[in-house]
Amino acid sequence: MKRSLLVFCSFFALSIFVPAVAQALRFDLERTGVRCTAVPGTLIEGNHEWRTLENYDFRNKDKTLRYIIPEGTYDIVVDWSPRKQRDLPRLLNVPDRDGILIHTGNVPEDSKGCVLVYDEEDVRQIMNLIRGSSNSSIYIHW
Numbered sequence: 001m002k003r004s005l006l007v008f009c010s011f012f013a014l015s016i017f018v019p020a021v022a023q024a025l026r027f028d029l030e031r032t033g034v035r036c037t038a039v040p041g042t043l044i045e046g047n048h049e050w051r052t053l054e055n056y057d058f059r060n061k062d063k064t065l066r067y068i069i070p071e072g073t074y075d076i077v078v079d080w081s082p083r084k085q086r087d088l089p090r091l092l093n094v095p096d097r098d099g100i101l102i103h104t105g106n107v108p109e110d111s112k113g114c115v116l117v118y119d120e121e122d123v124r125q126i127m128n129l130i131r132g133s134s135n136s137s138i139y140i141h142w
Contacts, residue, residue, distance in 0.1 A: 022132060022133050022134040023133055023134065024133055024134050024135050024136070024137075025045055025129055025130065025133040025135075025136040025137070026045070026073075026136070026137050026138070026139060027043055027044070027045045027076065027126075027136065027137070027138040027139070028043070028044045028045070028138075028139050028141075029041055029042070029043045029044075029052060029115065029138055029139065029140045029141070030042050030044070030141060030142075031054070031068075031140070031141065031142045034056055036056075036108075037055055037056045037057060037058075037108045038053060038054075038055070038056065038107075038108045039053065039054040039055070039056050039068055039108075040052065040053055041053070041054065043102075043115070043117070043126075043138075045126075045129060048125065048129070050117050050118075050122045050125075050126070051117070051118055052115050052116060052117055053105065053106075053107075053108060053110075053111070053115075053116040053118075054068050054069070054108070054111060054113075054114075054115055054116065055068070055108035055109065055110075055111040055112070055113065056068055056108070058108075058111070058112050058113060060112070066097075066112075066113055068113070069091070069094055069097070069100060069113065069115070069140055070094070070095055070140075071140055071141050071142065072139075072140060073137050073138070073139045073140075074091045074092060074093055074094055074100075074137060074138050074140070075091070075092040075093060075135065075136070075137050076089055076090065076091055076092065076102075076130060076136045076137060076138045077089070077090055077092060077130065077136070078090070078127045078130050078131055081099075081101055081103075083099070084101070084103060087127065088101045088102065088103050088123065088127070089101065089102040089123070089126050089127055089130055090102075091115075091138060097113060099113075099114075100113055100114055100115070101114045101115070102114065102115045102116075102117060102123065102126060103116065103117070103123060104116065104117060104118065104119060104120055104122070104123060105117075105118075106118065
């Protein structure tokens with residue numbers, strides 16, 4: 001009896017104090033076309049789905065013409081945005097670009113190359129998923 005109780009207590013203690021292993025996440029951003037300068041899409045992770053919007057072309061501060069994020073897979077983290085003065089999802093290793101965020105916006109002009117979602121709750125959900133994972137990536141494609 002003492003031995004079975006000891007085994008049970010040891011198992012119970014381990015199940016309480018050993019944290020769950022975080023899963024890797026892969027977001028999928030499927031672009032659905034181009035409408036003037038707007039590129040609508042859908043961002044999917046598991047059973048979560050968000051509508052997105054990108055600005056097809058825009059001008060940088062130095063007035064050079066830039067285009068949407070190239071197709072591919074990018075790491076994504078939650079990081080401080082000095083411009084927005086808050087934590088936001090940030091895409092890493094985008095060729096010739098930095099500061100690519102996921103933030104709110106309603107029209108293409110709200111973005112200088114970032115991925116827009118429609119409200120703050122969407123941003124919070126995405127950040128919570130990223131923070132709860134061991135590593136996250138986003139696959140962007142047409």
